[in-house]
Amino acid sequence: MSKKQEYTGDYDDKTLYIPGPTEVREDVIDEMAQPMFGHRMDRMTDLYTTIVEDTKEFLGTDNEVVILTASGTEFWEASTLNLVDENILVPTCGSFSERHANVAERLGKDVDRLEYDWGQAIKPEDIRAELEDSDKHYDVVATVMNESSTGVRNPIEVIGDVVADYPDTYFVVDAVSALGGDYVDIDEHDIDVIFASTQKAFAMPPGLAVCVVSDDAYDRELEKGSASWYGGFQRTLDYYDRKGQTHSTPAIPVMLAYRKQMKYMLEEGHQGRDQRHREMTEYVHDWAREHFDLFAEEGYRSQTVSCIENTQDIDVAATIEQVSEEYDFVFSNGYGSQLGEKTFRIGHMGEHDLESIQELTDAIEDVAGL
Ligand SMILES: Cc1ncc(COP(=O)(O)O)c(C=O)c1O
Incomplete structure (x- = not known):
């Protein structure tokens, strides 16, 4: 049974790189x-x-x-x-x-x-x-x-x-x-x-x-x-x-x-947003291939959520926690118990751009010692 955990209003702002909700313009x-x-x-x-x-x-x-x-x-x-x-x-x-x-x-x-x-x-x-x-x-x-x-x-x-x-x-x-x-x-x-x-x-x-x-x-x-x-x-x-x-x-x-x-x-237009998301995806995929691998079948990879295979066996939960604490960036673990530690996910959607995505991958590299 869940117990009341008083909402205090005292929380750090985090930049969201999860598969939604994502960043919203101020x-x-x-x-x-x-x-x-x-x-x-x-x-x-x-x-x-x-x-x-x-x-x-x-x-x-x-x-x-x-x-x-x-x-x-x-x-x-x-x-x-x-x-x-x-x-x-x-x-x-x-x-x-x-x-x-x-x-x-x-x-x-x-x-x-x-x-x-x-x-x-x-x-x-x-x-x-x-x-x-x-x-x-x-x-x-x-x-x-x-x-x-x-x-x-x-x-x-x-x-x-x-x-x-x-x-x-x-x-x-x-x-x-x-x-x-x-x-x-x-x-x-x-x-x-x-x-x-x-x-x-x-x-x-x-x-x-x-x-x-x-x-x-x-x-x-x-x-x-x-x-x-x-x-x-x-x-x-x-x-x-x-x-x-x-x-x-x-x-x-x-x-x-x-x-x-x-x-x-x-x-920006439908096609303009598509292009920006494609650029972010290409960047994340290159980064993932350099350090890990991609979970989804080649040729069918998402343009908004990358699921990265944890080939280096990093501690996914601990890395997420530390990136959140040190950088105030939040990304996601793998989905459910099946993929929880085997993969992690980066949401590169909405208003993110190459620069903001690069800030996250730099933070992960730093924390995970890649
Ligand atoms: C592919 C897909 N379908 C459906 C849903 C459910 O959406 P919502 O939580 O907005 O109801 C989600 C949520 O993440 C999703 O990713």
């Missing part, structure tokens, strides 16, 4: 400290329509955008409830894709997993084979874009092209730790539903989940006749259409921060 944080206003006031319509339309522009999509007070987890549930009658195919390659499959099971769906060893990427040809050979009809193929537990970036574009050959099967992508830091052409690859949490590569405070929904997915929900209440596509999108607001009271301060950060993101 002026974006400041936006949240405003007098409150009502969620049915015109000002709210201005705010919500601005962030929705700016998000569409940033992502370059003609699909619809929903921004809800929730974390990304909400859209595992909502996309399953909105689109799946019976069968869902979930390729699993790490902790988050496994959790996605668990969520669908809990919701009573018939879940088929296509299991890959942790560190391996999902292969589009396996998905085609499953869709072709299975005697079941899959309502949804649900794929994680960026498996944050292993640092794998799955080829969702090619998988989208495969699923598009099966018109009654909808393609759902968990892009929680990728969107905003890794370019994806949503419309070109027929992605019906793709979602992210704001605390990852969008570099915003936690509290909102963003979901992009195709017209086909919206129609599918109507045809299916049952849906999530909170994350139903019809409820959220029709409310937007009629009122330019959300159906229930949103986290207004986080939306104020979102508005400000999205202006920065529009300035």
Whole structure:
């Protein structure tokens, strides 16, 4: 049982290099400290329509955008409830894709997993084979874009092209730790539903989940006749259409921060952010190869989270602790008991740049004596 540990407010500021939350610009944080206003006031319509339309522009999509007070987890549930009658195919390659499959099971769906060893990427040809050979009809193929537990970036574009050959099967992508830091052409690859949490590569405070929904997915929900209440596509999108607001009271301060950060993101552009994240990734990969190795399968490595194989057998927990104490930088151990000490993870996402990432690797070198 957890006991109360009084929050004292007396904590050192740490620079975050974990796979989210990540660093947020100071002026974006400041936006949240405003007098409150009502969620049915015109000002709210201005705010919500601005962030929705700016998000569409940033992502370059003609699909619809929903921004809800929730974390990304909400859209595992909502996309399953909105689109799946019976069968869902979930390729699993790490902790988050496994959790996605668990969520669908809990919701009573018939879940088929296509299991890959942790560190391996999902292969589009396996998905085609499953869709072709299975005697079941899959309502949804649900794929994680960026498996944050292993640092794998799955080829969702090619998988989208495969699923598009099966018109009654909808393609759902968990892009929680990728969107905003890794370019994806949503419309070109027929992605019906793709979602992210704001605390990852969008570099915003936690509290909102963003979901992009195709017209086909919206129609599918109507045809299916049952849906999530909170994350139903019809409820959220029709409310937007009629009122330019959300159906229930949103986290207004986080939306104020979102508005400000999205202006920065529009300035840099989807491809500009992709390029900056690629440069950080190349640097971290070179550094990892020099001192350790990379855990994820070659050719499928994440552009926002690097999972580094601890080939030198350093004490990961102690190194993290000491880097935090001496430098006020925080990075992550490996995921769960399976990878805890065998790997460690660096989140190079959001507003980080080459210089800030280099500061972290210098600190790790110093502390671990590399
Ligand atoms: C790939 C992936 N999916 C889903 C989640 C869950 O996101 P949230 O904690 O925002 O609900 C995470 C969280 O780290 C993640 O990395």
